[in-house]
Amino acid sequence: MTRIASCLVGMCLAASMASAAWAGPGSVNLTKLVIRYEALGDPGEDPDSGGSSDARWKLPDVSAAADADRAAKLKQIRAELNAMGDRGLADDERLTRDLLLFSLRDRIEAAGFDESRMPFSSDGGFDVMMLYRASGTTLRDEGEARRWIALLNAMPGWYAANIDNARRGVASGFVQAAPTAQAVLERAQRAAATPLAEDPLLAPLRALPDSIPAATRAALVAEGETAVADKVAPARTSFVRFMVEDYVPHAAKSLAASDLPDGKRYYAFLARRHTTTDLTPDQIYDIGQAEVARIRARMEQTMKAAGFQGDLPAFIAMLRKDPRFYATSRQQLLEKSSEIAKRADGQLPAHFGVLPRLTYGVRPVPASIEKGYTTGRYFGGDPKVGRAGGLMINTSELDQRPLYELPALVLHEGAPGHHIQTSLAQEQVGVPEFRRNLYFTAYGEGWGLYSEWLGEEMGIYRDPYELFGRLSYEMWRACRLVADTGMHWKGWSLDQARACFTDNTALSPVNIEVELKRYVSWPGQALAYKIGELKLLELRQRAEKTLGDRFDERAFHDAVLLHGSLPLSVLETRIDAWIAQQKNDKKKG
DSSP, X not given: OOOOOOOOHHHHHHHHHHTGGGOOTTOHHHHHHHHHHHHHOOTTSOGGGTTOTTGGGOOOOXXXXXXXXXXXXXHHHHHHHHHHOSTTOOHHHHHHHHHHHHHHHHHHHHHTTTGGGOOEEXXXXXXXXXXXXXXXXXXXSHHHHHHHHHHHHHHHHHHHHHHHHHHHHHHHTOOOBHHHHHHHHHHHHHHHTXXXXXXXXXXXXXXXXXXXXXXXXXXXXXXXXHHIIIIIHHHHHHHHHHIIIIIGGGOBSSOOGGGSTTHHHHHHHHHHHHHTSOOOHHHHHHHHHHHHHHHHHHHHHHHHHTTOOXXXXXXXXXXXXXXXXXXXXXXXXXXXXXXXXXXXXXTGGGTXXXXXXXXXXXXXXXXXXXXXXXXXXXXXXXXXXXXXXXEEEOOSSGGGSBGGGHHHHHHHHSTTTHHHHHHHHHTOSSSOHHHHHOOXXXXXXXXXXXXXXXXXXXXXXXXXXXXXHHHHHHHHHHHHHHHHHHHHTSOOOHHHHHHHHHHHOOOOHHHHHHHHHHHHHSTTGGGHHHHHHHHHHHHHHHHHHHHGGGOOHHHHHHHHHTTOSOOHHHHHHHHHHHHHHHHHHHHHO
């Protein structure tokens, strides 16, 4: 799942002013600092991925000058926030201050590495941001259509600014590894070769409502086609040329982020950033090894429950080849995903006290980017503009998308996973806008993996094969701890990293290769899942042990989710306080 961006200037100012009711006694300075922070935005993320009805009509300023200006302002806000302390703040205001300080620390440290020099990865980047946005955009009237066309006309500047940043990366040696550079080049070439009639950027215009006169609709589509042909297409071609002539020849020969300039310090920072802990890469590697051994033992038990007589490698080989475990059409895969999603929906009230108002739908990954894309991903909705959340399912290469893995995938990316967590955060009342859109990877992805585990209690896995699929997915995340630290910290080859997945999971060969490319190009992110899940399970077990038969699962989940995304240390403090309060309330009762 992508991180949810901070909002941009106009919306954030209005939202913070409108939500000033969250300000309590002694919080005037905090309110002002939050407004200043929100006004800065976060150009490292797609502003359409969360929260703002206006941000989708803008492209961020990613120039080096703008980055430097933002960094200076972030440091000033942090200095003032530290100086004011937390005296006179109510409990939720102290949480706002803590989250703002944590976010500031992360962004300021990241700015010191000038990450803008690396504006793309194997499955994401500036060049696909507008494709994601197009897939979730519904244009409701002529005014919105014209704003979309204006965005298309602005894309050459967006491309040029990001290419300039990547050129600085080449000059300084802060570049993606050769396999990633080649994958991005191939993606850029496919985009440049897209026929005008099939361009996803025009899909929102081709779907204009009938309330707009036919002649006007036709004229708007024609304007959009002109923008794509005259502005977007040359920008795409310039990106291909840059990749061929400048980037690919100078791509890093090593896979390891630690081999980049100042790379050891950079990867240690990424490990802290994505796990929101102080764990070192070596400690994370050891945790991964222990989890691999634990999960493998349970996989072998599940294999025996399925009645298989051979060993685990033979069972995995059978799962990868048996046609009964694979859909025969794209539509069938989407329909199966939808059926699982609705079956999970039916169980949610039994496990959650508060559910979001926003719904979500199941959609295919756009064909133009499905090659090399992950098997599934969630994109947040926006109730203000009438857009549901989206569970994106990759429907390509059907013989590589096993159905026994589908329940775990749907639970993670849909509900109770990212959709519940993201939507409840967006629907918080009386908090600053940045808290509604905040996303700490360990919390969000840890919750997604916890949701796969919760599927057992919900009765979603209906046979040993689907349960094995869940365990295979959990093993996948354990292997991530080993492979990510192995490649980026210990100097492993791709073959060494691949071995954990091929030897211990039922992931298809295509998925394994896509995932390995992702870990190479996005160092550290893969560490968040298991670390986050382990902390959530630890907190749940602590609550169950302390409260005994008075433990309320629905109340526990609400305590975890209703304050939005949190660093793991902050989450632990709040859950410990919740446990103490529950224990005290029960004594009084």
